[in-house]
Every structure is written in C-alpha cells, then in structure tokens.
Amino acid sequence: MVASSNDMRTNSDTSSIYEERGWKRSDPTPPHIYDIHKSLVEKEVIIRTEIVNCSKQFIRKLEPDIPNPDKKRRIKRCHYVNLCPICNNLLEQYVEKQMNPCRQVLLDNGGKNILMTFKLRHNQKSSFKHLQKVLKDSIKKLKDDDIWKRKLFPSKYRFYVKTEYEISWSEENGFHPHCHLQIGTTNPMPIDEMQSLIAPAWKRVVTTVSPTKYFIPNLSNGVDVSDTPSGKHSKDKDPYGMD
Numbered sequence: 001m002v003a004s005s006n007d008m009r010t011n012s013d014t015s016s017i018y019e020e021r022g023w024k025r026s027d028p029t030p031p032h033i034y035d036i037h038k039s040l041v042e043k044e045v046i047i048r049t050e051i052v053n054c055s056k057q058f059i060r061k062l063e064p065d066i067p068n069p070d071k072k073r074r075i076k077r078c079h080y081v082n083l084c085p086i087c088n089n090l091l092e093q094y095v096e097k098q099m100n101p102c103r104q105v106l107l108d109n110g111g112k113n114i115l116m117t118f119k120l121r122h123n124q125k126s127s128f129k130h131l132q133k134v135l136k137d138s139i140k141k142l143k144d145d146d147i148w149k150r151k152l153f154p155s156k157y158r159f160y161v162k163t164e165y166e167i168s169w170s171e172e173n174g175f176h177p178h179c180h181l182q183i184g185t186t187n188p189m190p191i192d193e194m195q196s197l198i199a200p201a202w203k204r205v206v207t208t209v210s211p212t213k214y215f216i217p218n219l220s221n222g223v224d225v226s227d228t229p230s231g232k233h234s235k236d237k238d239p240y241g242m243d
Contacts, residue, residue, distance in 0.1 A: 027055075027075060028090065028093060029055070029086055029089055029090060030089070033085050033086055033089045034055070034086065036085045036167055037054065037055075037084065037085050037086050040085065040128075043128070043175075045128050046083070046084070048080070048083070050078040050080065051078045051080050051083055051084045053076075053078070054076075054077055054078035054080075054084050054086050054087065055075050055076065055086050057075075057076045058073040058074065058075060058076065059073060059074060059075075059076045060073055077090070085167065088165070092164055095162065096162075096231065099160065099162060099231075100231075102159070102160060102184065103160075103184060103229075103231060106159050106160075106184045106186075107229055110186065111159060111184060111185060112184075112186070112229075113182060113183070113184055113227070113228055113229050113231055114182070114183045114184075114185055114191075114225065114226070114227060114228070115180060115181070115182055115224075115225070115227075115228040115231070115233055116180070116181045116183065116198065116223060116224070116225050117178060117180050117181075117223065117224040117233065118135070118138070118139060118142075118178060118179045118181070118202055118222065118223055119176070119178045119217055119221065119222055119223070119224075120134060120135055120138075120176075120177075120178070120206065120210075120215045120216075120217055120222075121214060121215055121216060121218070122175070122176055122215070123214075124172065126175070126215070128175040130211070130215075131175065131176075131177050132165075132177045134206065134210045134211075135165070135177050135179055136179075137209045138202070138205050138206045138209045138210075139163065139179050139181075141208070141209060142201065142202060142205045145201055145205060147197055147198065147201040148198075148201070151197060152187065152189070152194060152197060152198065153183055157185045157186050157187040158183065158184070158185055159185060159186070160184040161181060161182070161183050161184075162181070162182040162183075162231075163179065163181055164180040164181075164182070165177060165178075165179050165180075166178055166179070166180065180233050182228075182231055191225055191226065191227055194225050195223065195225040198223050198225060199220075199222055199223045200219060202217065202222050202223050203217055203218070203219060203222055206222075
C-alpha cells in the first residue's frame with residue numbers, strides 16, 4: 001500500500017528518522033502522545049472518524065503567514081480536546097504557557113504551587129471508559145466538597161486551579177487514567193496536613209460516585225500531594241507510562 005503524499009506517520013518510530021536526517025521536528029506533540037492515541041484507536045476506545053484521523057494529514061493554512069510564512073500547510077487536528085490525547089496535549093501546552101507568568105507572580109510573593117495527583121484502583125480488566133467517567137465525575141464532586149473549598153483552598157487562599165487528565169498504561173495493569181490538579185495558593189498549611197485531609201475526602205467522594213467498589217482507592221495510594229514550583233510532574237519517566 002502506497003501512502004498519499006499528504007499522509008503522516010504518527011507513531012514514535014519516526015523520531016529516529018528526524019535525528020538521522022538532521023530534521024527539525026516542528027510538531028510540538030511528544031511521540032508518546034501519538035502512541036497513546038494509536039493504542040486507544042486499536043482498543044476501539046476512540047472510534048469517531050475525525051479523532052481516529054487526527055494529525056494524519058497536512059492541510060493548507062487559511063492564514064499562510066501565521067505562524068511560519070515559510071510553511072503553507074499545517075497538520076490537521078480534530079480539536080476534540082476532551083476525547084483526543086493529541087489535541088488535549090496541545091491545549092495543555094497552551095494553557096501552561098499562558099499561566100506561567102501568573103505562577104511566577106504567586107511564587108515571587110510567597111505563594112505555593114501545589115500539585116495533587118488523584119488515582120483510582122484499577123487492573124487489566126478495568127473498563128477504560130468507566131474509569132475515565134468515575135475519575136472525571138469524582139474530580140468535579142471533589143471541587144465542591146467542603147474539605148476542598150473551605151479547609152484547603154477557600155477563595156481567599158486560591159489563586160488558580162489547573163486540571164490535567166492523563167493516561168498511563170502497562171501490560172500488568174492496563175489503562176490507568178489519573179488527574180493532576182495544580183493549585184496556586186497562599187494557604188500556609190503544611191503539605192503533610194493537606195495530604196491527611198485530602199486522602200480520606202478523595203476516597204469518600206469516589207465511594208459515592210463509583211458503581212463498583214473495585215475503583216475505590218485506599219488512603220495511602222489514592223492521592224499524592226507535593227509543593228512543585230515548576231508545575232512539572234511525572235519526573236524522569238514518560239508521563240503516559242509508555243516508556
């Protein structure tokens with residue numbers, strides 16, 4: 001089968017070609033994001049045609065001079081940011097760039113950038129769609145919980161909240177959707193005290209949302225809390241668990 005000249009290979013195997021030929025990789029999407037997209041398509045989690053074909057073609061730009069006048073075409077994206085890992089990653093990059101100045105102002109004035117990672121219990125047989133729904137519904141409910149909005153991050157202490165959903169995968173445990181919340185805050189409460197409050201609150205919230213007890217996390221592994229000035233997470237490993 002001969003591919004059309006407009007088609008793009010969208011798996012991480014192409015990364016070595018860029019290095020060997022000295023090409024500059026202009027696509028800002030990391031290769032492992034394409035691997036996640038490919039895996040979700042193969043598992044028929046993604047079935048919508050526009051999302052399946054995301055980033056597989058070049059199209060002519062409506063505004064040829066933006067952002068690079070030397071390139072008249074751009075990669076065609078599906079723009080389903082809540083369903084497509086590629087477009088979700090691009091949105092996260094944009095949001096991160098926009099919020100960096102706000103984070104720096106907060107840090108320069110004695111504030112903290114708190115990173116909380118929320119997880120569910122799962123195994124290889126767990127339904128990805130069910131896990132994802134329980135996770136998103138639980139995060140929404142948590143943000144309206146008194147522990148969150150009155151004790152940890154009342155409006156007088158809360159500067160911003162950034163919500164990031166990620167997916168990791170392993171042969172042993174299957175798909176593992178999880179959520180990172182970055183909270184800009186001036187709350188002087190120590191990290192270990194925040195952990196002691198949010199862990200039981202998360203378990204309680206998931207218990208009310210989950211249709212099965214098997215998704216309910218335990219107190220020690222359900223939430224990780226850290227003070228992370230840079231806003232970066234998943235250090236030293238592929239954040240999608242594909243390495």
